[in-house]
Amino acid sequence: MAKEVVNREENYSLWYNNLVTKAELAENSAVRGCMVIRPYGYAIWEKMQSYLDQMFKETGHQNAYFPLFIPKSFLSREAEHVEGFAKECAVVTHHRLMTNPDGPGVVVDPEAKLEEELVVRPTSETIIWNTYKNWIKSYRDLPILCNQWANVVRWEMRTRLFLRTAEFLWQEGHTAHATKEEAMEECERMVNVYADFARRYMALPVVVGPKTASERFAGAIETLCIEAMMQDGKALQAGTSHFLGQNFAKAFDVQYATKEGGLEYVWATSWGVSTRLMGALIMAHSDNNGLVLPPKLAPIQVVMVPIYKGAEDLAEITAHLETIKREMTALGLSVKIDDRDNVRSGFKFAEWELKGVPVRLAVGRRDMEAGMVEVARRDTLEKTSVAREGIAAYVAALMDEIQENIYQKALAFREAHTYRVDTWEEFKEQIEKGGFLLCHWDGTAETEERIKEETKATIRCIPTDSFVVEEEGTCVYSGKPSHRRVIFARSY
RNA sequence: CGGGAUGUGGCGCAGUUGGCUAGCGCACUACGUUAGGGACGUAGGGGUCGGGUGUUCGAGUCACCUCAUCCCGACCA
Numbered sequence: 001m002a003k004e005v006v007n008r009e010e011n012y013s014l015w016y017n018n019l020v021t022k023a024e025l026a027e028n029s030a031v032r033g034c035m036v037i038r039p040y041g042y043a044i045w046e047k048m049q050s051y052l053d054q055m056f057k058e059t060g061h062q063n064a065y066f067p068l069f070i071p072k073s074f075l076s077r078e079a080e081h082v083e084g085f086a087k088e089c090a091v092v093t094h095h096r097l098m099t100n101p102d103g104p105g106v107v108v109d110p111e112a113k114l115e116e117e118l119v120v121r122p123t124s125e126t127i128i129w130n131t132y133k134n135w136i137k138s139y140r141d142l143p144i145l146c147n148q149w150a151n152v153v154r155w156e157m158r159t160r161l162f163l164r165t166a167e168f169l170w171q172e173g174h175t176a177h178a179t180k181e182e183a184m185e186e187c188e189r190m191v192n193v194y195a196d197f198a199r200r201y202m203a204l205p206v207v208v209g210p211k212t213a214s215e216r217f218a219g220a221i222e223t224l225c226i227e228a229m230m231q232d233g234k235a236l237q238a239g240t241s242h243f244l245g246q247n248f249a250k251a252f253d254v255q256y257a258t259k260e261g262g263l264e265y266v267w268a269t270s271w272g273v274s275t276r277l278m279g280a281l282i283m284a285h286s287d288n289n290g291l292v293l294p295p296k297l298a299p300i301q302v303v304m305v306p307i308y309k310g311a312e313d314l315a316e317i318t319a320h321l322e323t324i325k326r327e328m329t330a331l332g333l334s335v336k337i338d339d340r341d342n343v344r345s346g347f348k349f350a351e352w353e354l355k356g357v358p359v360r361l362a363v364g365r366r367d368m369e370a371g372m373v374e375v376a377r378r379d380t381l382e383k384t385s386v387a388r389e390g391i392a393a394y395v396a397a398l399m400d401e402i403q404e405n406i407y408q409k410a411l412a413f414r415e416a417h418t419y420r421v422d423t424w425e426e427f428k429e430q431i432e433k434g435g436f437l438l439c440h441w442d443g444t445a446e447t448e449e450r451i452k453e454e455t456k457a458t459i460r461c462i463p464t465d466s467f468v469v470e471e472e473g474t475c476v477y478s479g480k481p482s483h484r485r486v487i488f489a490r491s492y
Numbered sequence: 493c494g495g496g497a498u499g500u501g502g503c504g505c506a507g508u509u510g511g512c513u514a515g516c517g518c519a520c521u522a523c524g525u526u527a528g529g530g531a532c533g534u535a536g537g538g539g540u541c542g543g544g545u546g547u548u549c550g551a552g553u554c555a556c557c558u559c560a561u562c563c564c565g566a567c568c569a
Binding site: 223242308 | 493526527528529530531565566567568569
């Protein structure tokens with residue numbers, strides 16, 4: 001159970017500092033809300049990337065890369081899309097600087113104004129569909145199943161580290177299909193890939209389901225998402241998969257010749273997850289001692305701390321640890337021996353806990369002579385003494401146990417903070433305490449909007465795989481009939 | 493873009509009603525003692541106070557302007 005202070009803002013910096021630092025920028029810089037990812041933090045992102053990439057390949061996708069700059073006119077081709085992103089675009093207007101004729105430094109050369117301004121991609125649908133147009137002529141060219149790993153820029157009015165930064169890293173999949181059914185299947189397949197990844201690798205229980213119309217991606221017909229609950233009871237959208245219908249195909253005039261000789265617009269999907277997942281990971285599992293990383297994503301899975309007195313002692317114990325390390329490395333574990341002699345063991349314990357390393361081994365002369373190793377788990381903070389013999393296999397098995405335990409803990413937390421709410425009074429009271437509220441909703445945008453205005457709660461999704469929600473009832477707000485419950489929550 | 497707050501060594505802060513060589517903790521360097529849960533001693537190095545203008549004999553301190561950051565709103569796959 002989370003301690004009282006967990007997930008309060010003051011604690012975030014403690015957790016974040018291991019992974020990122022705020023960009024240190026020159027004074028007067030217009031760039032704000034960016035982050036610098038430290039090597040240790042990036043290692044987590046790399047792990048996420050490699051697992052996701054593998055899952056994308058297994059579902060038939062290929063990686064590709066498209067331009068960072070998008071001609072401004074492309075963005076306006078799809079009406080809803082441009083409306084959704086216009087307010088947060090960084091725009092390139094010039095291509096050259098010159099020495100300042102009136103003083104020090106450089107200024108923008110007014111002669112170097114671009115014919116057409118370029119938008120720094122906030123998402124790549126438009127530039128990709130402009131390219132797909134040239135790739136697709138016949139039904140034989142379909143489907144196209146591409147993914148891109150890239151950075152994108154969204155000039156948000158207010159940023160939040162990890163959750164909403166001006167520049168972030170992500171992957172975006174963009175697919176083109178001959179039929180509506182095939183595209184819808186793809187959309188669903190990919191949201192399930194995300195859910196699978198969140199659960200198995202991030203140890204993050206997520207709810208899968210469609211968004212309501214008002215929460216949809218700009219230009220999508222349907223948006224499926226995975227929603228997670230953070231330790232403060234707020235919801236976090238962790239990934240989305242969009243069924244785009246023929247909107248982009250029509251906007252970019254992408255038609256294909258059918259087998260029968262006709263001409264049809266293609267059907268599209270797009271889907272993405274970002275470095276926001278790292279924020280989710282942190283806010284879902286961390287405690288007051290720092291990060292808690294699931295073993296599958298931990299850059300260092302085992303840290304070994306020698307307990308010693310004097311240099312010879314250190315050398316001898318370190319050599320002993322090396323033999324253990326070799327055994328564990330052979331089992332595929334990533335291991336670090338912390339043989340620093342300028343900090344004490346207690347300091348090392350605290351530091352590696354802060355960094356979230358799943359298992360710590362400590363060995364002193366006493367243990368060495370007794371043929372024992374002290375094993376400390378990060379998830380439970382328990383310490384046990386284990387025989388040196390067979391320690392590698394023990395730790396390898398412990399990794400699975402920790403992975404599962406972190407998941408179960410997060411799941412139990414979510415279950416404990418999910419409430420079936422049937423009256424408006426109860427709703428207003430409960431929403432203040434956080435959590436997911438499973439409620440009947442009359443299905444209208446008006447009701448959704450009023451609830452948002454009155455309580456700041458939004459419909460996170462219409463769950464399809466996590467809760468039993470199909471039942472007859474009446475809308476928690478309007479009292480009109482409803483056939484299923486949806487998830488209301490305050491969100492990031 | 494509105495409301496509030498904050499900018500002083502790498503980090504976190506103090507600095508009274510303006511007053512003389514700008515301090516403290518952490519971190520850093522050297523040496524020594526230490527080492528099973530964030531060690532201690534001694535000796536060091538490092539800041540011109542976000543930027544600008546002004547008031548004054550004198551500005552970290554007062555005034556105005558400006559820039560940046562954080563929080564709350566508005567906004568937001």
